[in-house]
Structures are given as structure tokens and as C-alpha cells.
Amino acid sequence: MSRDVPTLYEWAGGSDALNRLTQTFYDKVAKDPVVGPVFKAMSPDHPAHVAAFIGEVFGGPKTYSEKFGGHREMVMHHLGKHLTEEQRRRWINLLADAADEVGLPDDPEFRSAFMGYVEWGSRLAKMNSNLGETCDPDTEPMPAWGWGVPGGPYTPPETK
Template sequence: MGEGVPTLYEWAGGSEALSRLTQTFYNRVALDPIVGPVFRHMSPDHPAHVAAFIGEVFGGPNTYSERHGGNREMVMHHLGKHLTEEQRRRWINLLADAADEVGLPDDPEFRSAFMGYIEWGSRLAKMNSTLGETCDRETEPMPSWSWGVPGGPYKPPAGKS
């Protein structure tokens, strides 16, 4: 990206915003009859780990890779789960609702990039969930997601904020 263009991580509000997002999201997930059962044995630290993962993918610090094993470890968490399309779609909808609830930026450019990533990532998670119980690859590169629109993030018209 060009100099001075914030990362998606910065535009979202950094680690605090992503932590609020994942905590709100997983509170919803726990109560949901479609995706809740997938997460019934979720660690209390799970929302923080996912916030760190998304943060790293969106251009933030390498916290997930340094503390939790990087993308290969995330792939390993999905193996053998046999996620359904209904569960994948519910996951996306709950995450989009949580983004609204916690006040993530709602400009079209950010939301397009955000939704593009969760659509892409959830499809990979579903695909990985049908694989065996181990990942044969030694490393799995960390995804890197950025603005999907040339020119970067939304800029309100002059005089509006």
C-alpha cells in the first residue's frame, strides 16, 4: 500500500477493537444452535487468540505467529471438524452482526475487505475441516489481507466525518 495508508488493522481500531469484536462474536456463537456445538469446548482464551490472528492477517503485530504457532496451527484447529455450509454461513452472519454491534468501521471499502476476508477464510476453514486429523505441511504461510479497492480506505467527502 502507499505510504500513509493505514492497514486494515489500524483502520479497524487495532487490538482493542478486534478483541471487542471476537468477544462479542463468541458470546453470540456460544448461544447459537447451529455453530454453538462446534465451539462447546472452546478455551476461554479462544476469542483473544482469534483477535490476534485477524490482527496479524490485517497488518498488525505478529502476535499469533509468535505466541500460538501461526497459520499452520490455525489450520490444525479446523481439521476433522466437518463443518457444514450452514455452519459456515451462520459464522459469517454472526461475525458481521458482531462487527456492527461493536462499531467496527462501516465504510464500504473496509467492510468489503473485512467481509472478503471472512468469506475467504471461512471457505478455507470449511475445506480444511474435511481433511484428516493432521496437516502434512511443515509450514502454512500466514495470510495477509489488505484493501481490495485501489486507492485504499474510504475518505469521507470534505466537511463530513
């Protein structure tokens, strides 16, 4: 038996859903005393750029790489920010709250993959933020995130 497994991007609801997510998330960030100061000079386009990045990582169109420069460019945005563990954890919690608020899928498989990426990516961002002012060459590959161990969304057994 074979089935088509959607990408995380498709399962999340595509670019519209990810743009709602990042806009809601950064609205929360702006009001937050822990992470808000990190983003005080944020461009109005920042939420859309992050939505494009997440979309590409989750199997959507290569919009971020084509328009903004790929993974290396995202890493460069974090250099010298000196993010703390408290900020990283707050960032994760606000993003999880925004995901609930905008109605991203809440099935265990999707949320496991989503939060797994958020955990991994936020740890890289924190690490990169404390490295200095330069980054590895342009060959830094764009992450590609999938369903992981669950292997796809839960499909209930057919009832007879």
C-alpha cells in the same frame, strides 16, 4: 499526491477493537444452535487467540505467529470438525452482526475487505475441517489481507 494508507488492523481500531469483536462474536456463537455445538469445549482464551490471528492477517503485530504457531496452527484447529455450509454461513452472519454491534468501521471499503477475508477464510476453514487429521508442513504462510481493489479507505474530496 501521496497518502499514508492505514492497515486494516489500524483502521479497525487495533487489538482493543478486534478483542471486542471476537468476544462479542463468541458470546453470540455460544448461544447459537447451529454453530454453538462446534465450540462447546472452547477455551476461555479462544476469542483473544482469534483476535490476534485476525490482527496479524490485517497487518498488525505478529502476536499469533509468535505465541501460538502461525497459520498451520490455525488450520490444525479446524481439522476433523466437519463443518457444514450452514455452519459456515451462520458463522459469517454472526461475525458481521458482532462487527456492527461493537462499532467496527462501516465504510464500504473496510467492510468489503473485512467481509472478503471472512468469506475466504471461512471457506478455507470448512475445506480444512473435512480433510482429515493432518495438515501440510510448517511452511504454510500466514495470510496477509489488505484493502484489495478499493486501495484504502474512502477519503472525501476536499471542499472549497
